[in-house]
């Protein structure tokens with residue numbers, strides 16, 4: 001057994017980034033709406049009831065599509081948990097450059113715009129999408145207070161943040177930070193690579209992820225793992241890269257042995273962490289969503305967990 005966690009406490013989140021179709025200014029199409037509805041139905045049938053958004057996804061179209069679905073099924077809202085993020089301003093600067101903005105007014109304005117697009121009165125959780133070097137903890141706390149006191153946001157989380165950011169933000173406000181959404185997968189392992197690189201001369205040792213898992217575990221902050229399937233990298237039929245090819249083989253060998261789809265082996269690898277990890281899967285293909293849900297019951301042995309990690313590393317542990 002890899003952790004003391006019971007499989008019944010596991011959950012998955014459906015990432016809605018792709019729901020608005022292309023990243024362009026074209027209007028939402030009927031095909032986008034049908035694809036989103038089919039993905040939401042597959043998620044609900046698989047026991048997945050948390051949906052992840054951001055104000056920037058497909059320039060707001062992902063939330064618009066989801067909002068239309070909610071409007072057409074009024075009973076759905078209370079059966080699900082909706083989270084969204086703000087703090088990234090696309091095309092805000094010269095030559096269309098991206099800026100970050102965690103000022104009080106921007107957080108409030110954007111949250112109200114999110115609610116309008118989603119056609120709902122409240123968000124279950126609002127995430128600050130990325131750290132803004134100009135952020136002021138007191139302003140963030142004021143925004144949280146404004147939103148929570150009006151019943152507009154129930155909980156607050158952060159994304160792509162170091163433990164020092166979380167400490168700073170949490171220290172300014174009386175609202176706990178309930179989750180940190182980070183890229184974490186078999187193919188993107190900085191969170192654990194930095195933790196085992198103590199006193200080693202390599203770049204991983206100084207990564208900004210150093211100590212982050214232990215901190216989140218200690219503070220009971222959930223890690224929401226984005227891109228948990230590496231966009232299908234280890235699920236494709238073949239690859240020119242030897243390490244990827246070997247990992248693909250290992251994932252499929254374990255899938256055969258545990259008699260589950262390969263997607264669920266990749267997610268079970270994340271679930272084995274002692275800190276609570278909730279993968280945010282991004283596929284909108286119903287069969288893949290259902291394959292991912294099989295991970296809720298898979299427990300990799302310690303040996304298989306390590307063998308898979310080391311195969312994906314391509315080099316032995318120090």
Ligand SMILES: NC(=O)c1ccc[n+]([C@@H]2O[C@H](COP(=O)([O-])OP(=O)(O)OC[C@H]3O[C@@H](n4cnc5c(N)ncnc54)[C@H](OP(=O)(O)O)[C@@H]3O)[C@@H](O)[C@H]2O)c1
Pocket residue numbers: 014015016017018052053129159160181182225226227228229230231232233235236263280281282283284285288
């Ligand atoms: N906080 C952040 O900064 C941040 C950043 C990025 C993403 N996110 C969140 O994380 C979610 C997931 O991210 P992601 O889409 O990169 O995650 P992912 O689950 O690793 O990848 C899913 C994507 O890979 C494609 N894919 C191709 N082959 C696949 C296969 N064999 N199995 C499964 N998927 C395959 C899917 O296409 P199909 O849909 O056609 O199956 C989908 O576009 C997003 O929706 C978003 O909510 C957060």
